[in-house]
Amino acid sequence: MSKIGVFVCHCGENISATVDCAKVAETAGKYDGVTFSIDYKYMCSDPGQSIIKNAIKEKGLTGVVVASCSPRMHEPTFRKACAEAGLNPYMCEMANLREHCSWVHEKDDATTEKAIDLVRILVEKVKRNQSLDAIKVPVTKTALVIGGGIAGIQASLDIANSGHKVILIEKDPSIGGHMSQLSETFPTLDCSQCILTPRMVEVAQHPNITLYTYAELESLEGFIGNFKAKIRRKSKSIDEKLCTGCGMCTTKCPNKKIPSEFNEGLGTRTAIYVPFPQAVPNKPVIDRIHCTYYTKGKCRICEKVCPTQAIRFDQEDQIVETEVGAVVLATGFTVKQTDFFPEYGYGKYSDIITGLQFERLASASGPTLGEIRRPSDGKIPEKIVFVACAGSRDQAKGIPYCSKICCMYIAKHAMLYQHKVPGGKSYVFYMDIRAGGKMYEEFVRRAIEDDGVNYVRGRISRIYEKNGKLIVNGADTLLNAMPVEIEADMVVLATAGVANEGAEELAQKLHVSYDSYHFFAEAHPKLKPVETNTAGIFLAGACQSPRDIPESVAMASGAAAKVAGLFSQDELTREPLIAVVNRQAAPVYSSCVGCFLCVSACPYQAIEKEEFKNRTGEVIKTVAKVNPGLCQGCGTCVAFCRTKSIDIQGYTHEQMYSEVMALLNEY
Amino acid sequence: MVDFEPKIVAFVCNWCTYAGADLTGTSRIKYASNVRIVRFPCTGRIDYMLLLKAFAEGADGIIVSGCHPNDCHYTSGNFHARRRWIMFRSLCDFMGIDTRRIKFSWVSAAEGAKWADIVNTIVASIRELGPYEDYKKVVKKPVKEVSNG
Numbered sequence: 146m147s148k149i150g151v152f153v154c155h156c157g158e159n160i161s162a163t164v165d166c167a168k169v170a171e172t173a174g175k176y177d178g179v180t181f182s183i184d185y186k187y188m189c190s191d192p193g194q195s196i197i198k199n200a201i202k203e204k205g206l207t208g209v210v211v212a213s214c215s216p217r218m219h220e221p222t223f224r225k226a227c228a229e230a231g232l233n234p235y236m237c238e239m240a241n242l243r244e245h246c247s248w249v250h251e252k253d254d255a256t257t258e259k260a261i262d263l264v265r266i267l268v269e270k271v272k273r274n275q276s277l278d279a280i281k282v283p284v285t286k287t288a289l290v291i292g293g294g295i296a297g298i299q300a301s302l303d304i305a306n307s308g309h310k311v312i313l314i315e316k317d318p319s320i321g322g323h324m325s326q327l328s329e330t331f332p333t334l335d336c337s338q339c340i341l342t343p344r345m346v347e348v349a350q351h352p353n354i355t356l357y358t359y360a361e362l363e364s365l366e367g368f369i370g371n372f373k374a375k376i377r378r379k380s381k382s383i384d385e386k387l388c389t390g391c392g393m394c395t396t397k398c399p400n401k402k403i404p405s406e407f408n409e410g411l412g413t414r415t416a417i418y419v420p421f422p423q424a425v426p427n428k429p430v431i432d433r434i435h436c437t438y439y440t441k442g443k444c445r446i447c448e449k450v451c452p453t454q455a456i457r458f459d460q461e462d463q464i465v466e467t468e469v470g471a472v473v474l475a476t477g478f479t480v481k482q483t484d485f486f487p488e489y490g491y492g493k494y495s496d497i498i499t500g501l502q503f504e505r506l507a508s509a510s511g512p513t514l515g516e517i518r519r520p521s522d523g524k525i526p527e528k529i530v531f532v533a534c535a536g537s538r539d540q541a542k543g544i545p546y547c548s549k550i551c552c553m554y555i556a557k558h559a560m561l562y563q564h565k566v567p568g569g570k571s572y573v574f575y576m577d578i579r580a581g582g583k584m585y586e587e588f589v590r591r592a593i594e595d596d597g598v599n600y601v602r603g604r605i606s607r608i609y610e611k612n613g614k615l616i617v618n619g620a621d622t623l624l625n626a627m628p629v630e631i632e633a634d635m636v637v638l639a640t641a642g643v644a645n646e647g648a649e650e651l652a653q654k655l656h657v658s659y660d661s662y663h664f665f666a667e668a669h670p671k672l673k674p675v676e677t678n679t680a681g682i683f684l685a686g687a688c689q690s691p692r693d694i695p696e697s698v699a700m701a702s703g704a705a706a707k708v709a710g711l712f713s714q715d716e717l718t719r720e721p722l723i724a725v726v727n728r729q730a731a732p733v734y735s736s737c738v739g740c741f742l743c744v745s746a747c748p749y750q751a752i753e754k755e756e757f758k759n760r761t762g763e764v765i766k767t768v769a770k771v772n773p774g775l776c777q778g779c780g781t782c783v784a785f786c787r788t789k790s791i792d793i794q795g796y797t798h799e800q801m802y803s804e805v806m807a808l809l810n811e812y
Numbered sequence: 813m814v815d816f817e818p819k820i821v822a823f824v825c826n827w828c829t830y831a832g833a834d835l836t837g838t839s840r841i842k843y844a845s846n847v848r849i850v851r852f853p854c855t856g857r858i859d860y861m862l863l864l865k866a867f868a869e870g871a872d873g874i875i876v877s878g879c880h881p882n883d884c885h886y887t888s889g890n891f892h893a894r895r896r897w898i899m900f901r902s903l904c905d906f907m908g909i910d911t912r913r914i915k916f917s918w919v920s921a922a923e924g925a926k927w928a929d930i931v932n933t934i935v936a937s938i939r940e941l942g943p944y945e946d947y948k949k950v951v952k953k954p955v956k957e958v959s960n961g
Contacts, residue, residue, distance in 0.1 A: 215837070217834060243837060245833055251845075660922045661920075746892060748889070779856050779857065780854055780856060784860075784896065796852060806865070
């Protein structure tokens with residue numbers, strides 16, 4: 146005989162404002178098998194949990210239904226409370242009265258009725274729950290960090306410094322990411338390279354870090370603590386062991402007119418190249434798309450000049466297979482290019498540039514060696530316009546969110562321009578100035594008050610070229626939307642920060658969720674900002690949403706702390722909600738007939754064959770068997786099974802049918 | 813059908829639609845209270861006999877919803893569910909089960925508003941179709957089970 150306890154939570158007023166909690170508890174108390182029911186203001190609080198624990202001990206409850214928030218929120222809390230009171234944690238279920246009822250319906254009888262129904266179906270389910278024991282699995286104490294920008298670098302260093310092995314992969318020839326492209330950083334105006342490059346070197350020299358640049362993730366299989374990663378190391382066409390990074394090849398390469406990715410197309414590079422002077426590793430790669438040898442079949446000059454004979458034209462991509470226990474995703478973001486904006490000339494005016502291109506112009510190691518010169522004719526612009534929210538916060542462009550970093554870097558750009566071009570005039574067109582952060586607002590005030598940057602609150606409607614000038618049409622909304630026209634020499638668009646191309650495919654490879662803008666989704670917006678919905682995979686930096694350097698670094702350290710926590714144990718406990726094939730006494734052994742349809746359904750290759758032999762060793766029956774280490778508990782096999790021999794613990798046939806029956810049969 | 817309140821059962825996966833419906837709540841988007849959600853680990857787990865069971869027990873409409881194609885937490889469960897749904901739908905048509913009463917959809921964990929829309933749409937359309945008396949007529953009501961509780 147079941148003794149079920151029902152615990153209805155008010156969640157302050159979140160539930161009780163629309164649901165009559167006392168009535169729910171009272172009605173539930175009358176159901177068969179329910180021996181205790183109560184409502185309380187905060188079930189998740191300490192006294193709330195004590196009510197549950199005491200009831201389990203005093204009333205000898207065999208099952209618990211907590212009717213409160215989403216089980217995605219507090220299921221672990223209540224299962225733990227049950228376990229502490231001596232009840233098997235899997236004998237506890239939650240009815241979702243908050244997210245699925247009180248928050249989405251008006252206050253009326255129908256809402257309370259729905260709450261009662263939700264409780265009833267879980268009472269019926271929990272009657273059929275079975276005590277389960279958590280599964281223990283070993284942990285591989287190596288982390289895979291994907292992306293070598295500042296977030297990936299920070300995460301790798303933090304994990305490595307906590308004593309664990311790290312494999313860091315970066316798709317470009319060097320680590321450093323967008324931060325290495327920046328000239329100065331707000332709000333301190335310290336040079337980006339100066340603070341970043343020592344960290345890059347530290348990564349390369351750290352005994353716990355294996356660095357694969359020019360490498361991408363091919364596939365990831367497995368589960369928390371036990372992933373199997375395949376990494377494609379793209380061919381660099383050089384023997385890295387022999388290469389000394391002398392730079393002879395890059396100086397002699399005749400193919401010198403390739404737009405440099407690092408300089409955002411404002412400078413050029415050779416076909417065999419090191420992306421920038423401080424690159425880590427400081428060894429070149431051959432870009433096979435542009436190299437004359439690969440396109441036309443001859444040249445091989447680099448091979449001739451290389452003093453250590455390190456060039457390998459026939460080198461092939463290498464697949465590295467490795468086992469890792471956790472993954473940190475730090476793949477960063479990208480910015481919209483100027484051709485995304487028809488109103489600003491579709492990118493056909495070379496003097497309209499992106500913020501990231503301006504960084505390269507302002508950088509001492511950039512194509513103009515730090516002088517602000519316009520790309521078209523190299524003249525120093527006397528009037529410059531900065532356009533905030535180019536694409537961001539623009540529903541019509543499909544980017545309704547704020548890109549977060551632009552307000553700050555525009556103030557920095559305008560400030561750098563004023564410092565570098567004395568007497569120059571700069572204008573910033575903005576919607577709002579969002580300068581939330583330590584010393585951020587002060588920084589913007591400095592740009593306006595000390596450096597004399599003209600801030601105009603309004604939008605730009607159009608930019609076109611006339612007599613070598615860029616005519617910027619806008620409005621000043623603080624002066625009654627008075628039209629403003631500026632004849633500028635150069636325009637910088639703070640283009641929206643967006644997810645990387647291919648972010649969606651990567652997310653699908655890793656089975657992590659992503660939002661409608663293809664940024665990776667965190668497990669909980671407030672309380673699990675660095676976790677994903679897939680256990681063992683964590684997020685760091687701007688791949689989750691646009692963010693600045695301090696936030697990316699903080700997030701990376703957060704993710705690293707999670708990984709270190711995971712690696713602090715030798716064994717992991719996993720939810721036992723997995724599939725099992727029934728077993729019966731000989732000579733039946735199981736109702737499974739051995740059709741193995743389940744094998745074709747299982748995405749994890751978790752179903753094996755088990756043979757039963759008679760005394761003479763003859764195989765008399767072959768049936769399916771689930772490997773509990775591999776099974777993830779999706780239950781696809783359950784729906785496939787024609788003899789209903791396979792069932793999934795926690796979602797058994799009996800439980801699901803009784804839920805449906807309890808839902809619609811009025812008691 | 814002025815006073816008719818349809819009973820809608822929703823079979824949803826834990827990772828996308830259940831989370832999406834949670835987001836509807838977190839976003840305080842209101843929708844019709846006729847729906848009762850049953851949580852599954854994955855749409856791939858949903859045995860379509862459960863849909864018939866729900867009709868037999870008195871449901872007027874059913875929603876089956878999981879992750880968008882390619883977004884399945886378990887790689888491919890939603891594809892299996894979709895393929896099975898196509899088969900099941902023809903079977904229903906053959907048997908004379910009103911497939912207008914079953915809504916198969918994808919709602920991701922980020923689509924709180926879409927979930928509310930789907931529920932409201934199906935409630936409105938079932939309200940128009942009326943109670944599913946036809947099915948109830950052919951199904952013998954089982955003798956009320958004595959709870960084994």
